[in-house]
Amino acid sequence: MTTLSNKVIKTNERRTSIRLCNQEWDILEDACKNEKMHRNKLISLIEQHKAPNLGLSYATRVFLLLYFRNLALEKDKNKALENSLKQLL
Numbered sequence: 001m002t003t004l005s006n007k008v009i010k011t012n013e014r015r016t017s018i019r020l021c022n023q024e025w026d027i028l029e030d031a032c033k034n035e036k037m038h039r040n041k042l043i044s045l046i047e048q049h050k051a052p053n054l055g056l057s058y059a060t061r062v063f064l065l066l067y068f069r070n071l072a073l074e075k076d077k078n079k080a081l082e083n084s085l086k087q088l089l
Contacts, residue, residue, distance in 0.1 A: 011044045011056075018043065018057050027064050034071070035081055049085040059088055 002021045009018060020028070032039050043060060050059035066084040074080050 009040050009043055011040060011047050016056065018060060020057060020060065024061060024064065027068070028060065031064060031067050045081075045085060046088065050088045054088070063088060 002023065004019050004021050005025065006017045006019045007025070008015055028039060028042070032042050035042065043056070046059050046063045047056055050056070050063075054062070063084055066087045067080055070083045070087075071080040074083070
């Protein structure tokens, strides 16, 4: 069974909570390691680029799907982050 867990993070100079399942937290950490970026920084970028009507937890899930899809399809892996953030809108 999948367990959801809340984590309080600091994003864009404020504290907020995100609720993801344990596997999603692990995948987020993989993306952070790949980008050599702290989790709070990546979530701040997601928040800045998400469509206004999307919640942060949902936008993070969508970003992770887009990121790893783009990573698999891009010949230039450096563009995966940039393209994934653009696709959140």
